[in-house]
Amino acid sequence: MALDQQVIVSAAREILQQEGFDKLSLRKIADALGVQTPALYWHVRDRAQLYGLLAEQFLREVIAQTGLETTGRDWLISFGTALRDSHRINRDSARLVAFVQPSQTVEQEVANVILDHLEAGGMSRDLARIACSSMQAFTLGWSLFESNASVRPMMIGNLDSDAAFLLALTQLAEGLASVDLSFQQTNGTKPPPPDLFVG
Amino acid sequence: MALDQQVIVSAAREILQQEGFDKLSLRKIADALGVQTPALYWHVRDRAQLYGLLAEQFLREVIAQTGLETTGRDWLISFGTALRDSHRINRDSARLVAFVQPSQTVEQEVANVILDHLEAGGMSRDLARIACSSMQAFTLGWSLFESNASVRPMMIGNLDSDAAFLLALTQLAEGLASVDLSFQQTNGTKPPPPDLFVG
DNA sequence: CAATCACCTTAAGGGTATTAAGGAGAGGAC
DNA sequence: GTCCTCTCCTTAATACCCTTAAGGTGATTG
The missing domain is CATH 1.10.357.10 (Tetracycline Repressor, domain 2)
Known part of the structure; x- marks a missing residue:
């Protein structure tokens, strides 16, 4: 699955639903997508923007x-x-x-x-x-x-x-x-x- | 100034007012009080309790x-x-x-x-x-x-x-x-x- | 005087976001 | 076909963070 802003948001959403806001992290999102954490930064500016997209x-x-x-x-x-x-x-x-x-x-x-x-x-x-x-x-x-x-x-x-x-x-x-x-x-x-x- | 739950809360409040919630941390509170971070744990269970006291x-x-x-x-x-x-x-x-x-x-x-x-x-x-x-x-x-x-x-x-x-x-x-x-x-x-x- | 206890220290473990630099591959120019 | 470029990801490194464990110091108390 090609990495993509929407894919990242969906993965984040899944983790949020499963483990709650406290456990949500870029690392966990990257793990769920089978990718290294900094890879996310190519598609998303930072954590704040990612969470904003989710909201x-x-x-x-x-x-x-x-x-x-x-x-x-x-x-x-x-x-x-x-x-x-x-x-x-x-x-x-x-x-x-x-x-x-x-x-x-x-x-x-x-x-x-x-x-x-x-x-x-x-x-x-x-x-x-x-x-x-x-x-x-x-x-x-x-x-x-x-x-x-x-x-x-x-x-x-x-x-x-x-x-x-x-x-x-x-x-x-x-x-x-x-x-x-x-x-x-x-x-x-x-x-x-x-x-x-x-x- | 003897360390105390109220003193810690006051210091936390000062930092919150000055630098905002994102910059608030136990480390910064401890620094402001001229003390090492783990010292806070003698008076406060954890970060959540401290913030609760502030609220x-x-x-x-x-x-x-x-x-x-x-x-x-x-x-x-x-x-x-x-x-x-x-x-x-x-x-x-x-x-x-x-x-x-x-x-x-x-x-x-x-x-x-x-x-x-x-x-x-x-x-x-x-x-x-x-x-x-x-x-x-x-x-x-x-x-x-x-x-x-x-x-x-x-x-x-x-x-x-x-x-x-x-x-x-x-x-x-x-x-x-x-x-x-x-x-x-x-x-x-x-x-x-x-x-x-x-x- | 010795022991205890309160309070703080240093040391260490494990978590986080973020940036820098580099590599692999696709695609186009010539 | 070769070279160049651009995209996308990796590894490495920085700099934070919370929290626990273990140790030391000084006052208090029996």
């Missing part, structure tokens, strides 16, 4: 799996749910995302896709940015907490973790969507917050 | 700085704001929290303090758990995103980051508080979510 792949899959709901509220919930499912299925992916600096161009592309979805659902682009950031932030943080064995029992207790997540996610999505409406209708129940722009 | 100190300070608002909504907002301020002031503290497994006893204690606050503000203990988890998760995730140079411009754009955070935080807090009301009044606008408990 990017996860995010792309989430977007592909997110439904085509029409309203902003529903899309946000679908997006958040898909994001959390990804973090649950892909071991330590939350820790990975917390660790890496994804490539800027990719993030730009992904962001545009998301923002287009939300605009199509009737959100202003500025609020869509906030909403999208919020959903990703909330889901990432929740996944990190959830995968933390010592925090989980205190915070979740004997509650159903899925239901608790969905409850909070829904509240956040509805809250953000309601701000959007107040922007558009100008007679919403909540006034828009002041000074949302810099400068 | 614990941050969290304690946040709780101490959180106001004594009476309503659950206000307390949550105050808590979330203090948490984010801490992450902004203390460099890479979000990445640290994402990395460590804090000690269970400490988390228990802190959780109890928080939950007592929320119960005093009129929340059910179960919803307080969810609310508290949600605020910490959201703030942690937001801080991680915000400190990520390549994600920030896409997600926040030219918006005021402070205002955007506060907007989303407020929506989340109000949403969670409203669920609480519907629990207590049993005539709220939103029905309680089904199957919140496990089993």
Whole structure:
């Protein structure tokens, strides 16, 4: 099998899934591919870029799996749910995302896709940015907490973790969507917050 | 200066603030204290415990700085704001929290303090758990995103980051508080979510 | 006074990412 | 066919890192 950036990313993903983030290393990836460690550097700048590519792949899959709901509220919930499912299925992916600096161009592309979805659902682009950031932030943080064995029992207790997540996610999505409406209708129940722009 | 767990934590904190999480290491801490690296192991089990103590100190300070608002909504907002301020002031503290497994006893204690606050503000203990988890998760995730140079411009754009955070935080807090009301009044606008408990 | 214990040292083992330099092979130019 | 070049990988080396083992020193205590 010819060495390739995609092949390396796949091998890394396999090891991450199998052994977790702590055990992931360039050496182990190279071993799995039957190659010496420095060979990876021909296809990948460094570890940070490799992990960034991995995170990017996860995010792309989430977007592909997110439904085509029409309203902003529903899309946000679908997006958040898909994001959390990804973090649950892909071991330590939350820790990975917390660790890496994804490539800027990719993030730009992904962001545009998301923002287009939300605009199509009737959100202003500025609020869509906030909403999208919020959903990703909330889901990432929740996944990190959830995968933390010592925090989980205190915070979740004997509650159903899925239901608790969905409850909070829904509240956040509805809250953000309601701000959007107040922007558009100008007679919403909540006034828009002041000074949302810099400068 | 006699070596001590607290002294070590303080030195670690200083290096974290000065050089960031990537540059933090036991060796550097030991150097700063004028001591050999293995000396640290007399006072600290391993790196994970040391970082956990650091995260614990941050969290304690946040709780101490959180106001004594009476309503659950206000307390949550105050808590979330203090948490984010801490992450902004203390460099890479979000990445640290994402990395460590804090000690269970400490988390228990802190959780109890928080939950007592929320119960005093009129929340059910179960919803307080969810609310508290949600605020910490959201703030942690937001801080991680915000400190990520390549994600920030896409997600926040030219918006005021402070205002955007506060907007989303407020929506989340109000949403969670409203669920609480519907629990207590049993005539709220939103029905309680089904199957919140496990089993 | 001797023994113990706390605390730190040096020494060593094994892990990591990364760079430098060199070799083997494919492909094209002439 | 020969030579050159470029791609892709190897070996070698550097410089970190965490952690454990074993040994020494000085204060404390019986």
